[in-house]
Structure formats: structure tokens, C-alpha cells
Amino acid sequence: MSERFTLSSLAIRNLxxxxxxxxxLVAALTLMxxxxxxxxxxxxxxNASIQLTSERLGADLLIVPTGARGAAEDILVESHxxxxxxxxxxxxxxxxVAGIDKLSHQTYLISLIGMxxxxxxxxxxxxxxxxxxxxxxxxxxxxxxxxxxxxAIVGEESAFNISLGLVETETQLFGNPFKMVGVLDKTGSGxxxxxxxxxxxxxxxxxxxxxxxxxxxISVIFxxxxxxxxxxKVMSEIENNIVExxxxxxxxxxxxxxxxxxxxxxxxxxxxxxxxxxxxxxVWAIFTAIANERIREVGIMRALGxxxxxxxxxxxxxxxxxxxxxxxxxxxxxxxxxxxxxxNFSILKDLPVDLGLMSRMIIAAAGLLFGTGICIFxxxxxxQRLKKLEPLIAIKQE
Amino acid sequence: xxxxxxxxxxxxxxxxxxxLVAVQDVSLDIQSGDFISIIGHSxxxxxxxxxLIGGITTPTTGKxxxxxxxxxxMGSDGLxxxxxxxxxxxxxxxxxxxxxxxxxxxxxxTMFVPDPERTTALKLADKAAELLSLVGLGDKINAFPNQLSxxxxxxxxxxxxxxxxxxxxxxxxxxGDLDEDTxxxxxxxxxxxxxxxxxxxxxxxxxxxxxxxxxxRLRMHQGSLQTL
Numbered sequence: 001m002s003e004r005f006t007l008s009s010l011a012i013r014n015l016x017x018x019x020x021x022x023x024x025l026v027a028a029l030t031l032m033x034x035x036x037x038x039x040x041x042x043x044x045x046x047n048a049s050i051q052l053t054s055e056r057l058g059a060d061l062l063i064v065p066t067g068a069r070g071a072a073e074d075i076l077v078e079s080h081x082x083x084x085x086x087x088x089x090x091x092x093x094x095x096x097v098a099g100i101d102k103l104s105h106q107t108y109l110i111s112l113i114g115m116x117x118x119x120x121x122x123x124x125x126x127x128x129x130x131x132x133x134x135x136x137x138x139x140x141x142x143x144x145x146x147x148x149x150x151x152a153i154v155g156e157e158s159a160f161n162i163s164l165g166l167v168e169t170e171t172q173l174f175g176n177p178f179k180m181v182g183v184l185d186k187t188g189s190g191x192x193x194x195x196x197x198x199x200x201x202x203x204x205x206x207x208x209x210x211x212x213x214x215x216x217x218i219s220v221i222f223x224x225x226x227x228x229x230x231x232x233k234v235m236s237e238i239e240n241n242i243v244e245x246x247x248x249x250x251x252x253x254x255x256x257x258x259x260x261x262x263x264x265x266x267x268x269x270x271x272x273x274x275x276x277x278x279x280x281x282x283v284w285a286i287f288t289a290i291a292n293e294r295i296r297e298v299g300i301m302r303a304l305g306x307x308x309x310x311x312x313x314x315x316x317x318x319x320x321x322x323x324x325x326x327x328x329x330x331x332x333x334x335x336x337x338x339x340x341x342x343x344n345f346s347i348l349k350d351l352p353v354d355l356g357l358m359s360r361m362i363i364a365a366a367g368l369l370f371g372t373g374i375c376i377f378x379x380x381x382x383x384q385r386l387k388k389l390e391p392l393i394a395i396k397q398e
Numbered sequence: 399x400x401x402x403x404x405x406x407x408x409x410x411x412x413x414x415x416x417x418l419v420a421v422q423d424v425s426l427d428i429q430s431g432d433f434i435s436i437i438g439h440s441x442x443x444x445x446x447x448x449x450l451i452g453g454i455t456t457p458t459t460g461k462x463x464x465x466x467x468x469x470x471x472m473g474s475d476g477l478x479x480x481x482x483x484x485x486x487x488x489x490x491x492x493x494x495x496x497x498x499x500x501x502x503x504x505x506x507x508t509m510f511v512p513d514p515e516r517t518t519a520l521k522l523a524d525k526a527a528e529l530l531s532l533v534g535l536g537d538k539i540n541a542f543p544n545q546l547s548x549x550x551x552x553x554x555x556x557x558x559x560x561x562x563x564x565x566x567x568x569x570x571x572x573x574g575d576l577d578e579d580t581x582x583x584x585x586x587x588x589x590x591x592x593x594x595x596x597x598x599x600x601x602x603x604x605x606x607x608x609x610x611x612x613x614x615r616l617r618m619h620q621g622s623l624q625t626l
Contacts, residue, residue: 005505005519013497300493303454305482305510305562307475391454392446395489 007310011317014294021286026326028282032275033330033371034337039268040363041338041355048353058133059104059222060231062248063094063238069246072220075108075123075191082123083108085217086244094221094245097237099229104131107199108219123194126202134222135184135196147198153182157192221245276374283378287319291382298386299394308387315386319379320372327371331364399466401566401598402428402451407460409446420446421457422621430565433592433599435609437626438618444602445490447618448568451600452485453477464566482510486559488569490602492551494543500554501526501539507561522561529557532587534580548575556584560591567591569601573608585611 015022064072068084075082091105109124127135129146135153147153178197186192206215225234235247298311342354355363409421421443428434438444449455450462453469454477462469464484472480481487494503504526530536533553535546543551552575559567567588573581585608591597601612609615615626 005502017497297495303487304507305478307478392449
């Protein structure tokens with residue numbers, strides 16, 4: 001059976017005429033789309049992770065000892081264990097500030113409980129179960145009861161270490177035996193390597209260990225403000241009335257990290273803009289060369305009955321095939337690089353949010369649109385010139 | 399009724415400050431089934447005149463009618479359709495696309511005919527094979543142009559001009575690369591198509607011998623047309 005000879009088969013033949021030139025164009029598009037995919041994956045993950053951490057924190061304000069603002073952010077946004085303390089009586093002073101709705105406090109203790117070198121230093125977080133609105137929302141499975149003395153909930157990474165046998169399911173914390181009874185979702189913060197216990201245990205810990213904490217000390221107060229209250233005003237009120245504390249607003253958590261990341265993002269965007277301009281120039285230059293060398297052929301086709309639309313379709317098909325191949329290769333390369341580097345970049349490794357299939361598909365679609373768009377845009381001017389040539393003038397071109 | 403009617407056609411080109419007159423005030427009636435030859439020196443305007451009739455360029459002044467339809471009123475797409483349905487071109491240079499096989503080069507004009515009017519792929523392939531046989535190249539159907547001599551390429555282009563069943567063949571020195579025997583074979587082929595299919599031929603040639611075998615002989619001289 002004889003197959004119909006079509007414009008698309010003609011376009012494919014054209015692409016095969018200069019395999020090196022086609023390969024160079026595809027490679028340039030691949031690099032451009034790969035860098036776009038990597039940059040988008042990176043920025044999307046970081047933004048989503050910080051947003052998730054901030055949202056699931058459940059508190060509008062974070063009240064810490066004066067000077068401990070950075071340390072608190074270290075714990076919440078990055079995976080660094082820190083300890084800092086203030087007097088427990090501050091809770092009542094904060095409660096009196098207008099606009100405060102709920103308060104919950106936690107005490108941070110640092111313990112080295114790993115059995116080998118790869119297990120990080122762990123935070124022991126003693127929290128108040130009666131007032132808590134910070135820890136329990138992160139529980140994978142509801143416990144259905146309060147923690148008993150000697151029971152603990154573990155962060156996602158600690159749970160992983162336990163499953164590997166690097167941390168005992170029954171372990172000694174500051175000389176006290178503890179049993180792990182629940183696991184939190186990944187938070188991407190220091191809380192992932194933390195072990196959560198009820199603050200009823202603090203007395204025993206102080207008694208049985210050399211932990212440098214007094215019975216009436218806490219590390220942090222989480223505050224929810226009343227509906228309609230201005231978080232900024234409440235924060236100012238607390239800082240003005242209680243000099244022993246610093247206050248961090250929820251929206252500001254991770255701000256310093258975001259600011260550092262924004263520089264990285266700017267570098268990504270700058271690289272993207274440069275590679276886009278370069279790709280556009282390359283596509284334009286290559287399609288101008290293609291158009292110039294095919295002027296006579298186009299003239300012959302026009303003389304044989306081809307309309308301007310046929311010329312446009314023929315070249316657009318070539319452009320789209322090139323754009324699609326380059327973009328798909330770029331999507332595969334960019335996604336692979338972002339997955340591989342995520343394992344090596346500490347900033348990516350600890351993020352709580354991984355990109356889901358839908359997010360990856362949206363980023364891939366953006367890459368495909370961008371790659372083919374650049375190709376179409378770059379080819380427009382030579383194509384416009386070619387289709388408008390009078391057939392006789394085109395035929396006479398050498 | 400004339401199949402082609404040229405009314406006071408003039409075609410000029412601007413080259414810098416100068417205006418070059420390629421065709422000057424030419425009027426001509428061509429009847430359906432005519433076999434016309436045009437002779438003349440290089441640069442006398444023969445190719446331009448064929449191009450004007452074929453609608454691949456437009457006159458500076460004057461009107462061209464095909465079956466009483468004014469070509470100037472057709473627009474770009476209309477002219478393409480006119481060329482596709484009515485005209486078969488034989489160019490004076492190698493006009494095959496190098497990346498296509500001989501068969502695909504023959505099928506090229508059929509791609510531009512609107513779909514409902516296109517016959518099946520199989521019929522088109524059969525027609526291409528038949529035309530190639532008629533010009534003596536039936537065994538070259540799957541070859542590429544660079545595997546053929548100049549004369550063979552010229553014969554492929556001749557075969558291609560008949561693919562869309564044209565009403566009018568515009569042949570610009572169609573036998574330029576052919577030896578004498580093949581040249582005569584091609585002219586006999588044209589005469590046969592003219593006689594049996596009623597196809598009109600307008601052929602530009604330098605060869606007076608060939609011109610003498612046509613029904614009407616015209617001469618182009620400095621853009622003007624004279625009857626011999």
C-alpha cells in the first residue's frame with residue numbers, strides 16, 4: 001500500500017538534511033529547558049516547603065528569649081538543634097497582652113542519642129499536652145490519648161533511624177527510659193530529628209541527668225491571636241512590655257532563608273534570561289540560514305501550487321518537531337538533575353515538600369511550552385520573510 | 399473564447415534608480431489546445447512572460463485572463479490554487495528537491511491540491527510511475543536527484559508538470575540539457591499530450607528547429623512580442 005506524501009514527511013526530510021545543525025539546535029534547547037525545569041523545581045519546592053512549615057506551625061507568633069530569634073528559626077526552618085531558655089512565668093505576662101487567644105509552650109533539650117556517626121544530634125522537645133496546638137497536628141496517626149510519662153513521639157527522620165535500628169525503640173533520654181509511641185509527618189525542620197515528650201518528664205530529666213535546665217524554664221511560647229487582631233500590633237505590644245523576649249511573626253519565619261534563596265533564585269532567573277536570549281538568537285540564526293538556503297525550493301513549491309499557508313505549515317512543523325524534541329530532552333534532563341541534586345544539596349535534602357506528580361507535570365508542561373515557544377518565536381521573522389516572497393523572485397535566487 | 403488573454407501587459411523591475419522593462423505592452427490570445435513556441439535572445443523577456451501567464455509574478459500594468467477570470471483579482475492563495483489546478487511548470491533550471499526521491503518529487507504538486515479533490519495515494523503513485531515511464535525513467539522511481547544526470551532530472555521535471563492534470567503547460571527551455579534524440583522524444587511526448595489530452599503548451603526555446611514543429615511561433619525582442 002502506498003502512503004500519502006505529506007507536508008509533515010517533507011518537514012522530517014528537511015530536518016534530516018543537516019543532522020549536525022539540527023543536533024546543535026536540539027542540544028541548545030535541551031540545555032535551556034533543562035535549566036528552566038531545574039530552576040522551577042527548586043523554587044517551587046523551597047516555596048512550598050516554607051509555606052507548609054509556616055502553615056502547619058499553627059501559631060501566629062513565636063515568642064523566644066531575647067536574642068534567640070535566629071536559633072528558633074534554625075530549629076523550625078533548618079535542621080539545627082538549638083537550646084535556649086526563659087522563665088516560665090513569661091507565659092502569664094504574654095497572656096495578658098490584648099489580642100492573645102491561645103498559648104502553648106515547649107522546652108528544647110539537646111541529646112546525643114545516635115548509635116553511629118550518621119545519626120544527627122537530636123532535639124528533645126518537652127511540650128505541654130493540655131495547651132498544645134503545634135505538635136499533634138503533625139501526627140501521622142492520631143494517638144487518641146495523651147502521652148504517658150516515659151512515652152515519646154518521634155519526628156519523621158528519627159522514626160526512620162529507629163526503623164533502621166540506629167535508635168532504639170526503647171531508649172534512654174537523659175538517663176530516663178522512653179518508649180516511642182507515635183511518628184510525625186516530615187516537617188523539613190529540626191523537628192524531624194526531634195523526640196517529643198510530655199513536659200511532665202522534665203522534673204525526672206533534671207533529677208537524673210546533667211541537663212542544664214531549671215524546672216521553671218521553657219524555650220518557646222507559641223501564640224495564636226484572636227480573630228481580627230493585628231498580629232503586628234500584638235507582636236509590638238509583647239516586645240514593648242516584656243523585654244526578656246523576642247517575637248517572630250509566622251509570615252517572617254524562614255524570611256532569612258527565603259532572602260538567601262531569593263539571591264539563588266535571581267541567579268537562576270538571570271541564567272534563564274541569558275539562555276533564553278541565546279536560544280532565541282540561535283533559533284533565529286539557524287532558521288534564517290535555513291530560510292536563505294531554501295528560498296529557491298520554496299519558490300518552486302509556490303510555482304507548483306503551494307500557498308503561503310503550506311510554507312508556514314511546513315516550517316512550523318519543523319520548528320515544532322525541533323522544539324518538542326529539545327523540550328522533552330530538556331524536561332528529562334532537568335527533572336533528573338533536580339532529583340539527583342536534591343540528594344546532595346543540603347538545602348533540598350531537608351525540605352518537607354517533595355514535588356508531586358501534578359507539580360512535576362505542570363513544570364514539564366511549562367518547559368514544553370517554553371521550549372517550543374522559543375522555537376516558534378525565533379523562527380517567525382525568517383518564516384514571515386520567506387512566505388511573502390514572490391515565487392518568481394524566490395526561484396531566481398541562487 | 400480565449401483560454402489565456404493578455405491585455406497590454408507591461409512588467410518593469412526597479413534596480414536601484416533604474417527601471418528595467420522586461421515585458422512591454424504585450425497583448426496575446428491563446429486558445430485552448432494551442433501549441434505555441436516563443437523564441438528570442440537571452441534577456442528578451444521570455445521567462446518573465448511565462449511567469450506572468452503562470453501567475454508567479456504580477457504585471458506592472460495590464461490584465462491577464464484565464465478562462466475569462468482576471469488573475470489580478472485572485473490574491474496570493476487564489477493564484478496558488480490557479481497554478482495548482484491549471485498550470486504545469488517546466489523550469490529552465492534543475493528544479494527537483496534534493497532530499498526527495500524521484501517519486502516524491504512527482505508527488506510534490508499533489509500535496510497542494512485541496513484534499514477532497516485528491517485521488518488516493520495509490521492512484522497518485524501509479525500515475526507518477528506511468529509518467530516516469532513515458533519519459534523513459536520508469537526504473538529511477540526510487541532514486542534521488544543527485545543520482546541522475548542533468549538530462550534525466552530535466553525529464554523528471556517534465557513528468558512532474560503533468561501530475562495535476564494541467565490545462566496549460568508553461569515550458570521554459572524544457573529540453574535544454576537533452577541530447578538531440580531525447581529532445582525529439584520529449585517534443586513528440588508534448589505533441590501527443592497536446593493532441594490527446596487537449597493540453598495547451600507555451601514553450602520558450604532557443605532552438606528554431608523545435609519551434610518550427612509548433613502551431614504558432616512568436617518572437618520576444620526587447621520585451622515586445624512579434625508573430626513570426
